[in-house]
Amino acid sequence: MGDSDDSSKRKIAVLGVSSLLLVAMVVAVTVGVNEKVDERGGGGGTTAELSTSSKEVTALCQPSTYKDTCEKSLAKSAENTTDPKKLVQVGFELAADSLRESIKNSDTLKEIAKDPMAKRGLEICDELLETAIEDLGRSVDELGSFDMTKAYVHLDNLKTWLEATVTFQENCKDGFVNTTGPAGDKMREILKTSEELTSNGLAMVDGLAKIFASFKFGGSRRLMEAQSEFPSWVSPAQRRLLAADPAGVQADMVVAQDGSGQYKTIMQAISAIPKQHKIPFVIRVKEGIYKETVLIPKSAEGIVMIGDGQTKTRVTGNKNFAAGVQTSDTATFAVVAPSFVVRDMGFENTAGAEGHQAVAFRSRSDNSVVYNCAFDGYQDTLYAQAYRQFYRDCSITGTIDFVFGTARTVLQNCKLIVRKPLPNQACIVTAEGKKDPRGDSAIVLQSCHISADPAYFPVRHTNKAYLGRPWKEYSTTIVMNSVLDDLIAPEGWLPWQGDLGLNTLFYAEFENTGPGAAQGGRVAWKGIKKLDATQVEKFTPGKLYVEGDAWIRVTNVPYVPGFMKS
Incomplete structure (x- = not known):
């Protein structure tokens, strides 16, 4: 003693x-x-x-x-x-x-x-x-x-x-x-x-x-x-909120195109959120195709948005870089408020491959949880811009850099589906943008499945697909316990421009399966790492989110803090 x-x-x-x-x-x-x-x-x-x-x-x-x-x-x-x-x-x-x-x-x-x-x-x-x-x-x-x-x-x-x-x-x-x-x-x-x-x-x-x-x-x-497993403001009922059937959720606001709610558009509801609103503040978005550009502002902290399903509640837009719009402005749905939680919704940008950068969903929400959502686009579909973000059971489609940004991002048990690009274009799943070596930003694909959509499948060996490329010098991407179909090129990874980041990036693959997981033809850049289980474990969400994962667990979404089987 x-x-x-x-x-x-x-x-x-x-x-x-x-x-x-x-x-x-x-x-x-x-x-x-x-x-x-x-x-x-x-x-x-x-x-x-x-x-x-x-x-x-x-x-x-x-x-x-x-x-x-x-x-x-x-x-x-x-x-x-x-x-x-x-x-x-x-x-x-x-x-x-x-x-x-x-x-x-x-x-x-x-x-x-x-x-x-x-x-x-x-x-x-x-x-x-x-x-x-x-x-x-x-x-x-x-x-x-x-x-x-x-x-x-x-x-x-x-x-x-x-x-x-x-x-x-x-x-x-x-x-x-x-x-x-x-x-x-x-x-x-x-x-x-x-x-x-x-x-x-x-x-x-x-x-x-x-x-x-x-x-x-x-x-x-x-x-x-x-001691801090759940934030002090979370009641037992609120902990069960996301586990409930959306139809039975007691919402603070309801959005419905058929007039059965208080508002017919999502932005009408967002604009009506009281400045001193309670947290969490639940917005139910009923089935419908919502053709609008949505921005959840900083003041709307702790919003929980619940739809009727990935294919039933859809937010759609078509802003794109080719039409003279800045990339961040192309987002169909953007959130800059902290502690945003969303489930059972779809977000899409229909600009097509010819629109070039065209974001479906941009998030700058710290401690954000996204569950059972679909993100559909071509180039730059999902923009995880900054802070800490967790995605579970989601579907993301695209062609080039369709998961990108500089957030500490974990995609757990998600489907990443590569679409047909323009002629002579390659397809790239990720483009992580860490600028400073001391940062903790990363894109982690954990127990995900990377596959080709039907239109892309016939040209997958002509328009090759890659796991990622370095947007910035210290780009960090981990693909673990995932299934990689045969669309992934033997090289695995693609340069961004010249030798940018090839010696300083941090890319690793760990215990993946499928024909695209074969390591024989992989590029041999200095930044490509061979990691053991102990080294990879720090990229599991329970470790990557250093202060603990209470903000994920409080939502009651399906979640594994450690390793998952392929």
Whole structure:
């Protein structure tokens, strides 16, 4: 007993120091914006004046990508206050100010942008950067409430939100691909400061997460997860909500085209959600083809949407990139509110292969659960843009990159059906977009089935299909315990452009079956990994969602946290 107590005390002491290190490390990076702001504004400060960084500062900045900026900026900011929390607040406020300055600059660029796509790209940047500012703000709050008994929760939230800020800035820049004029180059220059900030911040938090992992603080973590199995607002009745027959669900709103509900369109219902609504807030969408563009806004947190079935309740649209619409704007159904849950619905974009990028469903919903839904399109069907998302028993059809994005995404027991592309086009199932190596985003296909639809089947060996390609440098995709039909080319994976990401991506296949799972002809890039069961296990949802999977279990959808059999 005595030895155990001493060990526990030592562990608590070390973790207490680690908590302080977290604050200090985040300070080290977040105040890095200070130097950049001064450089733009002529606010003084020579290299000599910034040379007060100590060995401790150097150590704190060691994990960061932009070490010089980190060290100089921390030394300068340390002259003003020694209160760690105040420094964190100042650092993130400076980061937010930097992003606000970017928004102001984008407003100026709008006046000179003649290309309509570039002008719309700038507007999208505004919205994305505002969201990044919000994520920085809640990161400040998370640090302020840091509780060592819930360390994994705090660290996972911080990593999720900081990676999202990296993602949104990258998404902003992506909006200028194939546009004309100077707006894209100017925006890339404007974002340099905030990109350095968020990358360094993510590196610092990732470093601390590894410290916790090295101490194997697993017992307390399991206790923490057991104590927080369900959120406090969830009643036993609400836990059974998604297990019920949709017809018998007591909904807060009903949408029905035949007039049997309060609203005839989904957007009418969304617009009528009270600002101070209860959570969960249930919307029943009865059978029908809903030809509308739907956006669930940030304010609509905790919405549960229930249809009558994948083929019965359908939301359809046809916006597409070929018609001059930005990719994110092509989504038939988009959700940016946290804790969105949906079941028994279908979402489609009917633009066809000739429409190029044409999204059926775009999600930026943190802790989102999607069950028994269908997503039908061609290129870019399902856009899992950011945060943490779980899909179970879903069907996704498409041609190119038809599951893509930078969320921590698990598709469990789903069907991925490849459709016939345009002549001379290859088909690619996934395109994961991790930009920063410290992020945890990934696309995980677990116990899924990849097959060809009837129209594609005759040309599957001419228009070859691949498991994925790297949208960004650190693209991460795992295919495990899945059935791969013979449409998958022997090479398995396809480059994006040249050698982009081939050495830095992280792709793995584990215990898949079917003729398309044969490994003999697979590409031999440096980023292709051969993993054992222990290594692959961290990509199962019970491990990938580091803080635990209570937000999935609370919905009562069918769910396996660990391995599933093929």
